[in-house]
Amino acid sequence: MFSYNRLLFLIDHLIWGILIVVFVFFIFQSEHFLTERNISNILAAAAVLGVLVAGQTFVLISGNFDLSTESTLGLAALVGVWLIVPAGTPTNGGGIFMNPYLSIILTLSMGALIGYAIGCLITVGNMHNFIVTLAALLIIRGLMLAFTEGAPVSGFNNPSADVFYWLGHEKAFKVPGFGNIFVAVLATGLIYFICHLILKHHKFGRELYAIGGNRDAAEALGINVNRRIRQVYMLSGILAALAGWMLAGRVVSIQPNLGETFIFTVFAGAVIGGVSLQGGRGTMLGALGGVLLLSTIDRGLNLMQVSVFWIKVIQGSIILVAMLIDAQRVRLQELSNIATSEKKL
Amino acid sequence: MKILELKNISKSFGAIHALENVDLDISQGEALGLMGDNGAGKSTLMKIVAGNFSPTNGEIFVEGKKTSFSNPLDSRNHGIEIVYQDLKLCNNLTASANVFLGREINSGFGFFSRLKHTAMNDRAAELFGELKSETRPNDLVERMSGGQRQAVALARTRLSDPKLVLLDEPTAAISIRQVAGVLTRIKQLKETGHAVILVSHRMLDVFECCDRVAVLRRGNKIADKPIAKTSPEEVTGLITGALETA
Structure with missing residues (x-):
């Protein structure tokens, strides 16, 4: 029997169906797809994207945007490595040779500070989140380019690097069929679990949904909306910095354009995973599905040796399809609401 | 007085x-x-x-x-409890979540606290009963008729003894x-x-x-x-x- 609710349920869980279809498609397209090495790579790539999407999910649920996270990711990776490079090495570092643990703390704090500043500009400065985060995206990227003068920074081959690169580089254990599982994958899994607990079972998460659903109501009921928004941007900044730290361990040297245009993939991941751009809707499980789907498609197309130009076209189309699905979901939701509330009258 | x-x-x-x-x-x-x-x-x-x-x-x-x-x-x-004209409901949340918005029942403290879903749902069900409303705690507010929405807003005022x-x-x-x-x-x-x-x-x-x-x-x-x-x-x-x- 046709029902809006059933259709909505299908759309909300469509992601897992698509994931399976795409996965099977690539298995037939490339003999290298279903190899331990490839699966391990998909998961490792999903880890970095996943951390950014987790932060974005929180921001989106609260009814906001954060375009700046790709730049924060890049800056965090750059600064983190820059700080641990010993003096006199020709790697463009700061020559500070900082204790790597301290450098990690500083990197994450920097992310928090960037997020907090953005949150303050939006809530205290009363500016639109789109403009503020767009400006931050440009400013942070510009700072990276200006400080490095466009040259990459590399921190390998020094004793501090092992500690700093551990998160992104270290393999935790081997699982038959999945290959080496990176520490990063476990870390992202843990982050998703904690984020899920916060959204579902903590007052903070409940309040974010309320703010995204009806900001006015949240305010009238005594929720400190502006404070929550600052906190959510701070969380997004910390997670972006953590993703940068993670990514630093996966790339040999930090290019000043590290993470550029990544934000599109982040939004696509969240939206495909059912996180609404209108605020108030989305789950960590859905976001995880979006992340896995995009990482799978990315690796699959690479293995099929599709040209990078076409990959861009495909990525753009995926975003468009995701938006289309989101728009239809909103429309269906409204129709379904009318149908049920009419029945109850 | x-x-x-x-x-x-x-x-x-x-x-x-x-x-x-x-x-x-x-x-x-x-x-x-x-x-x-x-x-x-x-x-x-x-x-x-x-x-x-x-x-x-x-x-x-x-x-x-x-x-x-x-x-x-x-x-x-x-x-002092207020029922606003526009009811101040979050459509994306359930009836129970709306009733307890801003005053959730938690176990534990601060960051390590946890929402007590069952306790809140039970209390919300009781309140809807007292208001003689057929609203169920787990229904989404966006799916409700005007009367049910009002019951949710009124139930909020009964959480405490105002x-x-x-x-x-x-x-x-x-x-x-x-x-x-x-x-x-x-x-x-x-x-x-x-x-x-x-x-x-x-x-x-x-x-x-x-x-x-x-x-x-x-x-x-x-x-x-x-x-x-x-x-x-x-x-x-x-x-x-x-x-x-x-």
């Missing part, structure tokens, strides 16, 4: 004087109808009592003690059939010793369940008299300005 006393309340927004030296009081078990045309200052007065605005001048007493409200939580903590319940145009957005239900609830509140302020445009509602009526016009209180000593015609005249004072 006087639950709430407002003395000389004024509120201006720049050059606009929304309220000028308004006195208002309400006692236990009393229902006061607050009437006035659009722009007369009803909402501003409500928002001052609710803690959304602080007055430019004047004093607020709750049970004889001078207080000030800097935010809606303050006002709630003083035993001294004063403010209702802003509670019958404006619901079907005629449901109006009777709301008026019954107001009478119930009165009988159980609560003070009720009913802000309404509907003369019928005020005359059916209020003991007293106060009329605002252009930011001034121009009348405050027992229902028994006035008539809908007089109140209409006061609201429109056909009568200067009562």
